[in-house]
Amino acid sequence: MENKSGYKIMIINQDTFLLEWNEKPSEILLSKLLFLRKTLERKPEVLVCRTGYRSLLIQLNKKIKNLEYWNQYFNKILSKIEKHKKLQGKKWIIPVCYENNFAPDIIKLSKALKLDVNELIHLHSKNTYKVYFIGFLPGFPYLSGLDPRLHYQRKAKPKLNVPKGSVAIGGKQTGIYTTDSPGGWHIIGFTPISLFNPKTSPPCFIKPGDTICFQKIDSNSLKDIEIGLQRGDYNFFK
Known part of the structure; x- marks a missing residue:
């Protein structure tokens, strides 16, 4: 499933999905991934978030029942990223x-x-x-x-x-x-x-x-x- 935020969402198994962007790795994309991961890690149903060069793996503590809900949720988070300062690491x-x-x-x-x-x-x-x-x-x-x-x-x-x-x-x-x-x-x-x-x-x-x-x-x-x-x-x- 592809969408307006530029990523493709794929179900890996009953409780895990992968978001993958069709663009070259960059610090701009990395900021998106880290912002999304930081937000998701606050949700009690999210067990694991792992970033790749241009992907994010998400595992829930329950089965994926409504993929469209998550797709809309991801888009909502990503629409806010421009309003935030670039994430600064150590x-x-x-x-x-x-x-x-x-x-x-x-x-x-x-x-x-x-x-x-x-x-x-x-x-x-x-x-x-x-x-x-x-x-x-x-x-x-x-x-x-x-x-x-x-x-x-x-x-x-x-x-x-x-x-x-x-x-x-x-x-x-x-x-x-x-x-x-x-x-x-x-x-x-x-x-x-x-x-x-x-x-x-x-x-x-x-x-x-x-x-x-x-x-x-x-x-x-x-x-x-x-x-x-x-x-x-x-x-x-x-």
Whole structure:
């Protein structure tokens, strides 16, 4: 079912539906998705809302009986979004050590991209990245904003174990591995910041709509930050 607000609504199962927009991912669309999600999460019958690049998955605590009611409700919410200020997320400064010991793929990737290693690091750390959604691994942020000069295809043969904290590039994206995991992205650095901790509430502090900046550090600073994190006095929120 398509409608005037530009999305298509699809029933996934008896209590879940998906809203999908036929447009390219953008910060304007992200603001719509986050505004809609924030509003829906206040409704007692909504169990789960999950954003994608251009979609919103909604699960209810009951069966979907009247799809037209929900369609009209979504349109009503979206008609109000222009009256609200753009949603502002938090800005996180993520320290990254790009030294070879922590970046096993950086030399090979720089050669493939025909860039000096220092230029690769500069291009990666100079931009501000927008968090669109969390997925793939618990707490793994999908980011926009990677410089096109760093776009490169994923590995033909993924590694069986990429260490937690690895900062990597794959395709048109960069990301941070939040747990030890198989992976096919090119590892160019390491951060001591843990983006996911199942023992905390919430387990993931970064949210869609937030921004991330990568800050280049050396191995000595890495050790100091790890000590600060253990003491609980290192601040990476700007």
